Amino acid sequence: MILKQRKLVTIVIESSLARRLEQDLLACGAKGFTSSAAHGTGPRNLRASDIEGGNVRIESVVNNEVLELILEKLKLDYFPHYALSCWVSQVEVVRDDRY
Amino acid sequence: MILKQRKLVTIVIESSLARRLEQDLLACGAKGFTSSAAHGTGPRNLRASDIEGGNVRIESVVNNEVLELILEKLKLDYFPHYALSCWVSQVEVVRDDRY
Amino acid sequence: MILKQRKLVTIVIESSLARRLEQDLLACGAKGFTSSAAHGTGPRNLRASDIEGGNVRIESVVNNEVLELILEKLKLDYFPHYALSCWVSQVEVVRDDRY
Structure with a gap:
């Protein structure tokens, strides 16, 4: 085929920001997205409370543009904050x- | 290594069809699958009620055949419907x- | 960009082993991970009870080393068991x- x-x-983003990011993805031209509840840790949030905190894993299939x-x-609105x-x-x- | x-x-498929699709994957020769609850939207389901609706994200590692x-x-049984x-x-x- | x-x-691993594996990933040098609840089946656990059992899907972005x-x-501590x-x-x- x-x-x-x-x-x-x-x-992967904290739950409280997920809805905003989903809307931003659509505004950028994504035709859809899939979101799942997740937890985890990264280089900036290694405290125990963060490990337990709720995240959302959002994915979208898009073209290069x-x-x-x-x-x-x-880069502008999320990474710095x-x-x-x-x-x-x-x-x-x-x-x-x-x- | x-x-x-x-x-x-x-x-990614609506929850009500997940079990059927999982069985179809195994019938096609997949040796396993992983499924997670998800929500989301796509080009055909942009209504608010669908955004809240439950989906399942199913993945499987398979060979080319x-x-x-x-x-x-x-293509035959799912995409048209x-x-x-x-x-x-x-x-x-x-x-x-x-x- | x-x-x-x-x-x-x-x-993808059974829930009871997820926390241990997450710690092992960090010990190997991963700077973070994302985990989601999942279910599924594989070549070694095709019994109905396993299909219902809880798994965790853990992912991590890492360098080659x-x-x-x-x-x-x-290979040493998980695959054989x-x-x-x-x-x-x-x-x-x-x-x-x-x-």
């Missing part, structure tokens, strides 16, 4: 009109 | 007899 | 000092 190239961007807009948004994690991977999709 | 190439297929069978199954999301990525595994 | 290459290691240490740890799943994928990050 012929598959089309897209990018999967995954962001939308990815660039999302990363710029994160919040302890979120973000990574990007190459994925393939069957129906490229959906992403 | 020597790693072997496999494919990771990730599918099984991947092809899964994508054919989705349901608002699922699906993407595929390249992964590596240590123990290739498990996948 | 310039992105840096890292590895994403994903491990830390990845190697994690895989060695899994437990029914975990593990796969590795290539990812890109914006802020490489965090991973």
Whole structure:
């Protein structure tokens, strides 16, 4: 089956910011997102209370242009203020009109 | 460590269809799957009620032959009827007899 | 935006072992992890009771050296004893000092 190239961007953020970030993803042009409850720790939040704290893992399949807009948004409005994690991977999709 | 190439297929589907899809993945030859509760939105379900609705995020590491069978199954029995999301990525595994 | 290459290691393990594995990831040099509740089945646990059992899906973005240490740890202390799943994928990050 012929598959089309897209990018999967995954962001882990504290629960209180999840809804705002989801809306920002859509505003950047993402056609959808998937969110799951998560917990974890990162280099900036190693205290025990943070390990227990609730995070949300948000992922979205996007094209390169939308990815660039999302990363710029994160760099401007999120990275300087919040302890979120973000990574990007190459994925393939069957129906490229959906992403 | 020597790693072997496999494919990771990730599918997000409404909760009511998750069990059926999990069984279809195994029937296609997947040796296992991992499912997590999720919520989200996509190009076909942008209504507020859907955003709150429960989805399941199902993933499975498979070889190329099984991947092809899964994508054919989705194309035939799921994509025309349901608002699922699906993407595929390249992964590596240590123990290739498990996948 | 310039992105840096890292590895994403994903491990699915029974809930009772999750905290131990999370600590082992940090001990291997991972700077953080993200964990989500999951269920599923694999080649070694196809009984109905296992399908219902609780798993945890743990993921961590690491560099190649830390990845190697994690895989060695899994090979030595986990793979021979437990029914975990593990796969590795290539990812890109914006802020490489965090991973």
